[in-house]
Amino acid sequence: MEAFDHIPWEYESATAGHVRAGALANNRPMAHIAHSETLIRLLVAALLGSLVGFERERLLWAAGIRTHMLVCVGACLFMIVSAFGFADSLAGKNVVLDPSRAAAQVVSGIGFLGAGAILARGEVVRGLTTAASIWTVAAIGLAVGGGLFFAAGAATVVILVILAGVKPLEEAYRARSQSCSLRITAAHGSVQPERLEQALALRPEQLRRFVVAAQPDGAADRVSVQLVRLSAQQMSGLAARLRAVEGVQSVEVVSRRIGSAAGDGS
The missing domain is CATH 3.30.70.260 (ACT domain)
Known part of the structure; x- marks a missing residue:
């Protein structure tokens, strides 16, 4: 449990009908995330998603601020549900819970939304960068949902540098052609x-x-x-x-x- 000391846990007894700290169910903790922590994670996900979405919005792409915010918040919620939503199932004997299973589906499921941002006209393909930004925003949401705030914030900064900072260099290269x-x-x-x-x-x-x-x-x-x-x-x-x-x-x-x-x- 040392790796999860930063998370506000509550432990619920399998026999008692109330919540009290330190109660165990079959010698295993039943983890429940506090409401305040859930709200914080969802708000942080919305904020980070909006930062990436604003960069896309200013270039008038279809996937803008709201789309990126929704993707990030949705991925964050999937992660929270995956990690804490099935904790009560641990009260039974011989029950093994894989907290990453539901969250893992976000990685593949977000592809349909990214595909909608890609436009192909002949040999010209547009929207690949926006599709990639949607995919990375989903990863940010998963990180926030898992409590990895530093990783999510650092990834957001790196993504913004790539989207806004590298583009002038790319255009300068093209100007020579x-x-x-x-x-x-x-x-x-x-x-x-x-x-x-x-x-x-x-x-x-x-x-x-x-x-x-x-x-x-x-x-x-x-x-x-x-x-x-x-x-x-x-x-x-x-x-x-x-x-x-x-x-x-x-x-x-x-x-x-x-x-x-x-x-x-x-």
């Missing part, structure tokens, strides 16, 4: 998309769009390629490789802008 659209003119039927993709030699996430259309006169094909996350040096190399492809007549950069068109869903 460019998004461009290339217009390629080639002899009709001479260039296959597979050959152009091989010449581009890009990662799948860098190739946003690839369209081949025949010119009205039928003498040439017009190929439009949209690319993202490329440096100026990479684009120059791409243009040179495309011009070397047999059948390609011209390669033109029709638009270019700083930044990333893909976004990571933060």
